[in-house]
Amino acid sequence: MTDLLQLTVQGLALGAVYALVALGFVVIYKATAVINFAHGELMLLGAYLVYALQAEAGLPFAVALPAAMGLMALVGFGIERAILRRMVGRPTFSVVMITIGLAIVLRQMVTAAFGFDSRLLGDPWGSSQFALADVRLNVVSVATMAASAILFALFFVFFRTSRAGVAMRATAFDQEAALAVGIPVHRVYAWSWMIAGATATVAGVFLAAFPSSLSPSLGFAAFRAFPAAIVGGLDSPGGAIVGGLAIGVIEVLVQAYQPLLLPALGTSVHVVTAYVLMIAVLMVRPYGLFGTKEVERV
Amino acid sequence: MSRPAGLHTRYDEEIALLRNRADRIWLALLAVILVATPFAIDDFWLSVLTFTAISAIGAIGLNLLTGYTGQVSLGHAFFLGLGAYTAAYLGGDLGLPVLVWLPAAGILGALAGVLIGPFALRLKGLYLAIVTLGLVFLGEYLFSNLRSITGGPQGRAIPSPRIGGLNFADLGASLGLPFDREQSFFLFVVPILVVAVVAAKNVVRSRPGRAFQAIRDREIAASIIGVDVARYKVAAFALSSFYAAVAGALLGSYVRHVTPGSFDLFVSIQFVAMIIVGGVGTVYGSVFGALFIVLIPRLVEQVSPLLPFVDPSGSGAGVTVFTLNQIIFGVLIVGFLVAEPAGLAGIWARLRTYFRSWPFSY
Numbered sequence: 001m002t003d004l005l006q007l008t009v010q011g012l013a014l015g016a017v018y019a020l021v022a023l024g025f026v027v028i029y030k031a032t033a034v035i036n037f038a039h040g041e042l043m044l045l046g047a048y049l050v051y052a053l054q055a056e057a058g059l060p061f062a063v064a065l066p067a068a069m070g071l072m073a074l075v076g077f078g079i080e081r082a083i084l085r086r087m088v089g090r091p092t093f094s095v096v097m098i099t100i101g102l103a104i105v106l107r108q109m110v111t112a113a114f115g116f117d118s119r120l121l122g123d124p125w126g127s128s129q130f131a132l133a134d135v136r137l138n139v140v141s142v143a144t145m146a147a148s149a150i151l152f153a154l155f156f157v158f159f160r161t162s163r164a165g166v167a168m169r170a171t172a173f174d175q176e177a178a179l180a181v182g183i184p185v186h187r188v189y190a191w192s193w194m195i196a197g198a199t200a201t202v203a204g205v206f207l208a209a210f211p212s213s214l215s216p217s218l219g220f221a222a223f224r225a226f227p228a229a230i231v232g233g234l235d236s237p238g239g240a241i242v243g244g245l246a247i248g249v250i251e252v253l254v255q256a257y258q259p260l261l262l263p264a265l266g267t268s269v270h271v272v273t274a275y276v277l278m279i280a281v282l283m284v285r286p287y288g289l290f291g292t293k294e295v296e297r298v
Numbered sequence: 299m300s301r302p303a304g305l306h307t308r309y310d311e312e313i314a315l316l317r318n319r320a321d322r323i324w325l326a327l328l329a330v331i332l333v334a335t336p337f338a339i340d341d342f343w344l345s346v347l348t349f350t351a352i353s354a355i356g357a358i359g360l361n362l363l364t365g366y367t368g369q370v371s372l373g374h375a376f377f378l379g380l381g382a383y384t385a386a387y388l389g390g391d392l393g394l395p396v397l398v399w400l401p402a403a404g405i406l407g408a409l410a411g412v413l414i415g416p417f418a419l420r421l422k423g424l425y426l427a428i429v430t431l432g433l434v435f436l437g438e439y440l441f442s443n444l445r446s447i448t449g450g451p452q453g454r455a456i457p458s459p460r461i462g463g464l465n466f467a468d469l470g471a472s473l474g475l476p477f478d479r480e481q482s483f484f485l486f487v488v489p490i491l492v493v494a495v496v497a498a499k500n501v502v503r504s505r506p507g508r509a510f511q512a513i514r515d516r517e518i519a520a521s522i523i524g525v526d527v528a529r530y531k532v533a534a535f536a537l538s539s540f541y542a543a544v545a546g547a548l549l550g551s552y553v554r555h556v557t558p559g560s561f562d563l564f565v566s567i568q569f570v571a572m573i574i575v576g577g578v579g580t581v582y583g584s585v586f587g588a589l590f591i592v593l594i595p596r597l598v599e600q601v602s603p604l605l606p607f608v609d610p611s612g613s614g615a616g617v618t619v620f621t622l623n624q625i626i627f628g629v630l631i632v633g634f635l636v637a638e639p640a641g642l643a644g645i646w647a648r649l650r651t652y653f654r655s656w657p658f659s660y
Contacts, residue, residue: 035424086636092423093370094635097574100567101631108621108628115616223435223563230428266443275432279417282429286421294422 015248040222233291359541407543577643
């Protein structure tokens with residue numbers, strides 16, 4: 001029983017990271033109606049920036065993280081200004097493919113600059129643990145959950161109450177109509193890419209913190225978090241949290257119990273479980289659990 | 299007496315494959331060039347062209363689905379893998395001739411496509427793209443775990459295309475002619491590409507093709523004018539997967555050995571890049587795009603020793619040939635989408651119009 005509880009808590013910790021990643025997808029989707037395939041690489045770049053600011057520039061973590069977030073916001077702004085601004089009004093899939101192209105370029109830039117060796121991020125939590133009843137918990141997991149909760153709360157308030165947030169939702173809903181009522185669509189895109197850059201840095205840091213380490217393969221973690229964003233519904237921050245936690249728990253449980261209970265399924269089942277679950281959810285609810293149904297007209 | 303291009307008096311003239319004598323002359327010339335190619339260039343470039351021909355078959359398949367029907371798919375690699383392993387099983391384990399395993403691979407791919415079709419009926423746009431992305435991961439899992447068929451993570455060998463004593467990968471030995479492997483395979487693959495091109499052309503200029511395009515342009519409107527959206531979407535998936543599986547079987551047979559990693563997400567992305575670079579919604583653009591995407595890495599390999607900033611050791615930090623290739627690939631995708639969404643086909647069409655209407659080109 002303690003095992004199950006321990007595993008569930010581990011799953012929730014993993015899920016909190018997925019939720020953080022998924023929140024990044026949601027921000028871009030909510031404003032631009034595009035899935036950002038470069039999100040994994042933004043996380044990678046953000047995490048390496050935090051590493052570089054600490055290990056090479058000698059800044060403390062508490063300074064390095066906000067600084068890296070600021071720099072990544074600038075990167076997001078630059079990407080939007082240089083490339084995506086030209087794509088306003090073009091088919092969604094073209095923009096998605098652009099983010100895929102960007103992902104490839106960004107990853108190679110990171111490996112060219114930092115190489116393939118894995119490094120320790122140097123976050124303040126390290127490998128310290130604490131025990132709650134019989135369940136052991138990494139401090140960094142708690143920090144991850146806290147970060148997801150804070151970001152979620154911020155997004156919730158931002159999208160509901162702020163002018164910019166409402167403008168973002170309006171833009172995603174109908175670009176032309178948003179332009180017609182005077183929403184500066186270009187600026188909305190720039191904001192959302194800046195937010196995405198900063199959010200990606202946070203997600204990247206927690207992804208690279210204990211127990212894993214910082215290496216270029218970090219970018220692929222975004223693919224693990226896709227199902228989380230989809231299950232929850234691409235335009236729902238709450239959905240990202242729920243989806244992330246659910247996928248995290250299920251992945252950890254499958255990884256632990258499948259070799260014992262269903263060895264016939266072979267290896268790396270836990271990787272595909274998330275996708276199978278996602279497909280099952282989509283069959284029942286085509287826009288995810290909390291996503292907004294799109295209205296179609298001729 | 300030739301009329302100006304684009305002026306037709308009958309509908310079947312407009313959709314004809316060869317519209318005038320010039321078209322026929324060009325086609326005959328192209329045929330001569332294709333037959334002469336294996337004897338004119340060395341094995342390195344011949345292998346580029348063989349890869350191009352195989353990739354072009356897959357790219358045409360994806361273009362029928364994404365370019366013509368508007369259904370986005372990142373799962374093309376899965377169908378390629380399905381075709382390759384079908385070829386391996388039927389041709390290798392059961393020892394059947396290519397006349398059996400190549401169509402069988404296509405049919406199995408098409409069946410898998412039919413199974414995916416219903417998802418396309420339920421899901422739209424990006425949600426569909428993500429499901430097809432899931433397909434790639436599912437495929438890698440299946441290919442790694444169905445060891446008796448796929449050989450597991452180490453992969454397995456895929457047989458040469460044979461009919462009885464005739465080995466298409468080694469026409470030299472089979473027929474007693476001075477052909478090596480590259481020449482034989484080129485001569486084997488190109489006719490298949492020609493069939494694939496003509497078949498795709500026939501699909502897109504006839505009723506199903508018009509239905510595909512109607513669905514792409516405005517799905518609800520298409521259903522109102524009487525297009526059976528569900529049926530044609532599933533048909534598009536089946537057709538596209540048929541092409542992909544045939545390409546996969548040929549690819550496997552050409553490279554002789556495949557692993558589950560040969561069919562990962564990057565392969566899917568490469569195929570999408572091919573149709574973007576070549577031209578979305580054109581058949582000949584798929585061939586251009588395939589050539590471009592296959593050619594670039596080879597060119598970079600050739601040129602990179604001359605570039606001072608490329609690190610030849612290929613490990614650790616710094617710009618390696620692989621890094622450079624990937625960056626060029628990424629930049630190509632972005633560049634074409636931003637600057638030339640119609641792809642090479644669009645550039646070609648503009649050039650042609652320019653010279654046709656010369657000196658009044660403005």
